Amino acid sequence: MSSFESKIQFKISETVYLKNPDSSELGIKIISGSIDLLDLLGFENFTFKKLALHIQSTEASVYRYFESKHQLLSYLASWYWEWTEYRIHFGTANIESAEEKLKKSIQILTEPVQIDESFSHINEVKLNQILNREFSKLYLNVHVDKDNEEGYFIPFKSVVSRVSDFVLEINPDFKYPHMLISTIIEGAHHQRFFAEHLPRLTNTIEGEDAVTQFYSELVFKTIPA
Amino acid sequence: MSSFESKIQFKISETVYLKNPDSSELGIKIISGSIDLLDLLGFENFTFKKLALHIQSTEASVYRYFESKHQLLSYLASWYWEWTEYRIHFGTANIESAEEKLKKSIQILTEPVQIDESFSHINEVKLNQILNREFSKLYLNVHVDKDNEEGYFIPFKSVVSRVSDFVLEINPDFKYPHMLISTIIEGAHHQRFFAEHLPRLTNTIEGEDAVTQFYSELVFKTIPA
């Protein structure tokens, strides 16, 4: 099984695809094409037919790789959280102070992402926008327990767990580390969305990244005993 | 236009229905039946056909009241936030201290709801569960700007604004009141969901309402200058 184009690759759970999209040119086109279209149309209006048209393939061929559009989005989310954990891992390497590691992690989790040249077929900026708007739909449904058993949320839980450990380094008695970190990750997603569409639900400050600033202050004020 | 059953009624925007469901027996059945079915099936699996079967009517008759299932959910959400603002209004009446008013508001916003006998056709416990899981889907989509123009989110913004004012009473210089309150409202919804389905994303503590406890601490530690 050859790897196409990229040097670094994340091991994505076999439960989130039927055929590994990293293993063929069509698979690569499905991933990059779905990022374009999900960003443009949103999850509800996205269909495999539209995707097939966009990448000049057929609906049935896409179904060889993913059994549903939900599974395809789950694949993209898994990739995103693997990539995020990788960035946190390297972004906090060689840092001694738990405070500094946490501060860096919050930045990575709440700032808008930059393009990463290591993965030529993935547009990380669009993928981040997709996750801001669509990620919660992957768990806010009635088949969440089945998906959870299949391991769909392992990469996300892993990120939450890693950053929670920095919180516990600072205050080992803090009672709500997972609640705090999952709150700020999804909170930041939604606040970015509010800033664009429902500004009265958020606060924007000229010349300042209010979202990252707010969640940093919130975390560091909340943790101490 | 007669009002059925209830003594108190909320004025719901005419943009979230075609025909006021409060004005007929069928309308009442549509509301109570959709609360049952949305709770049971989730928004994605809920259809007007299933609802019609459940209340022994027809699909087309339901379409006389709501132009889509999205609009029906928007109606339920509007009712919920009107009811929530009403509870905050009366729950904080005659309280002097801004801290106490805020504390009470956080309780109302983050605790699981109790049944309210004033509205016989609405099961508030089920409606709360529906909102926990489905509310964010009302804005996390590509037609959010159109819905926002139509006023779909006014009751929610109003709740956020009212509670944000208590925050500003405590610290008039606090820069992120709306961000703080919208974060805790949606955060609490999702943490309740996590506790049931994805426990590793949250923290539960024996004999304690960890969600309300966490968000209270978070707010009161974050606000001071």
Place this chain on the structure above:
DNA sequence: GATATTCAATAGTAATACTATTATATTTGC
């Protein structure tokens, strides 16, 4: 008591999500 309006039912349509089958490549075993 005729006219207008409201009402919900029947019977649709267009689009969506997904599947069964098959011809054509490609790989593998000997």
Place this chain on the structure above:
DNA sequence: GCAAATATAATAGTATTACTATTGAATATC
């Protein structure tokens, strides 16, 4: 090196969903 096995993606479907057009019956109005 060639047949058997496997992988590939295309064609052509089906079932379900979301929504609409039309109509006869009931109710209100003048």
